[in-house]
Amino acid sequence: MVVDWANFTPIESLLGGAMIGLSAALLMLLNGRIAGISGVLGGLLTADGWRDGWRVSFVAGLLAAPVLYVLMRPLPPIVVQASVPLLILGGLLVGFGTRAASGCTSGHGVCGISRGSVRSIAATLTFMVAGFVTVFAIRHLWGG
Amino acid sequence: MRNMSSFLAGLLFGLGLIVSGMASPAKVLGFLDLAGHWDPSLAFVMIGAIAFASIGFFASRRIEKPLLDETKHLPTKKKIDTQLIVGSAIFGVGWGIAGFCPGPVVVAVGAGKFGAAIFLAAMLAGMLAFNLFDTQRTIRGNADAR
Numbered sequence: 001m002v003v004d005w006a007n008f009t010p011i012e013s014l015l016g017g018a019m020i021g022l023s024a025a026l027l028m029l030l031n032g033r034i035a036g037i038s039g040v041l042g043g044l045l046t047a048d049g050w051r052d053g054w055r056v057s058f059v060a061g062l063l064a065a066p067v068l069y070v071l072m073r074p075l076p077p078i079v080v081q082a083s084v085p086l087l088i089l090g091g092l093l094v095g096f097g098t099r100a101a102s103g104c105t106s107g108h109g110v111c112g113i114s115r116g117s118v119r120s121i122a123a124t125l126t127f128m129v130a131g132f133v134t135v136f137a138i139r140h141l142w143g144g
Numbered sequence: 145m146r147n148m149s150s151f152l153a154g155l156l157f158g159l160g161l162i163v164s165g166m167a168s169p170a171k172v173l174g175f176l177d178l179a180g181h182w183d184p185s186l187a188f189v190m191i192g193a194i195a196f197a198s199i200g201f202f203a204s205r206r207i208e209k210p211l212l213d214e215t216k217h218l219p220t221k222k223k224i225d226t227q228l229i230v231g232s233a234i235f236g237v238g239w240g241i242a243g244f245c246p247g248p249v250v251v252a253v254g255a256g257k258f259g260a261a262i263f264l265a266a267m268l269a270g271m272l273a274f275n276l277f278d279t280q281r282t283i284r285g286n287a288d289a290r
Contacts (some may be wrong), residue, residue, distance in 0.1 A: 004181035007174055009165050013185040014162020017192025023157035024193070025200020030149040032210030032217050035157060037246035042271050059152020059250060068155065068163050073229035076162065079170035080259035082242040085194050089261040093238025095270020096277075098229025102221065105245045106157075108232070111191065112219075114197035122224045123232040124167060130236020133271075135176040136177035138240065 024111050029059070036061070036107020038098035041138075146212045158251045164189040167251045169243025176240055238270075 024035040031054055032135060040058050043049030046072060050056065069075055098104040101123050108127075112120020150228030165171045209215055221228075224284055239245050244252070244263050252260035 001178060004174055004182050004183040005260045006232075007171065007183045007185070009182075009240070010188050011183050013164045013188035014192040016160045016162070016166065017154055017164060017189035017194075018196050019192075020158030020189065021183045021193035021196025021198075021200070023153045023160060024197040025203070026156070027150065027153040028200050028204045028210065028216070029207070030153070030211045031146055031217060032204075032213045033150070034217070034219065035153065036246035037250065037256075038271075039245055040249075040266065040276075045268065045271055046276065047275050053147040057147040057150040058154035058157075061151040061256035062158040062247065062250040065155050065158025065162060065197060065251055069159060075255055076165060076168065078168045078255055078257050079241075080244075080252070080265030081173070081258055082259070084259070084262060086264045087242050087244075087259055087268040090238040090244065091266025092270040092273070093234050093241065093255075094245060094263075095238075095272075097231045097233070097238060097270075098233030099271045099274035099278075101235055102219070102231075104235060104247075105259055106247050107238075109247055109272075110193045110197055113202070115201045117219070117280050119219075119221060119224055123228055123245045126229050126232035127236035127239060131176045131240040132178055134240025135173055139177055140179050 020106075020113070022111060024106070024114070028111075032106055034111045036103050036111060038095075039102070043098050053129040056122050097127075149212055156248065158254070159246050160193075161251050167248045167250070169252075169256070171243075172245075172248070173240075173243040176243070184253075 027033050027035045033054060043055045063095045066075055102121065103123060108120040109122040113124060150290045165185055171183060172186060175186035180214065204216065220286055244260065246267065249260050249264050253264050
């Protein structure tokens with residue numbers, strides 16, 4: 001293992017992480033809701049999910065974030081390396097998998113672990129390991 | 145009020161993803177690539193997020209109900225079952241393929257990234273596919289029970 005010191009951003013990542021954690025804390029204390037993005041988006045795919053406006057408001061906030069950010073300073077680069085077929089395949093798997101598992105990086109990884117949920121710890125370990133193995137396979141076995 | 149607080153939470157969440165660098169799939173993949181040039185940043189995002197969210201969830205246990213709603217809407221499932229593990233594994237594979245997970249991809253769409261829009265469309269299709277699969281399974285289950 002070689003650490004990529006050139007791209008490592010400990011301060012920014014801790015700060016951004018703190019903002020994410022604060023957001024999850026506020027959403028629970030104010031709305032009593034879990035800030036799990038796959039759950040929010042999945043809810044919007046059902047008629048019931050629109051009844052309480054919190055889901056669509058939360059997504060609107062996510063979409064507005066980069067717009068607000070560029071008003072203050074230039075947006076850091078968002079680099080998408082995957083080809084279109086891989087974006088489609090990855091999207092399908094992430095959509096299906098997160099609904100089957102009832103959560104993703106935010107719902108299980110941030111909120112679930114913070115609540116001390118054993119289910120979420122198991123889910124997070126599983127998708128982390130699957131992610132490590134997949135990137136290893138793509139970059140080091142096939143990609144070369 | 146409830147919609148306003150939710151919008152602000154979404155905004156803060158999205159800004160956090162941008163500040164942390166996680167809105168960029170290349171950075172997420174840099175973390176998942178243990179055998180290459182490894183970028184530990186994502187672990188620091190998790191540490192920061194869990195530190196603050198833990199305080200929030202701890203505090204939420206001491207209150208009867210949230211400030212703007214009548215009840216706390218908490219997950220009810222407790223068991224670690226096959227569906228949780230298989231679903232998480234499928235999610236992890238998709239995450240490793242493109243470097244996007246549900247939060248960052250929405251932010252990247254907001255930033256006008258075409259590739260993110262493609263991923264988001266496919267992701268929503270994958271969610272609908274699961275709903276269909278789940279409904280079919282329930283119908284079959286009910287038929288078997290009869």
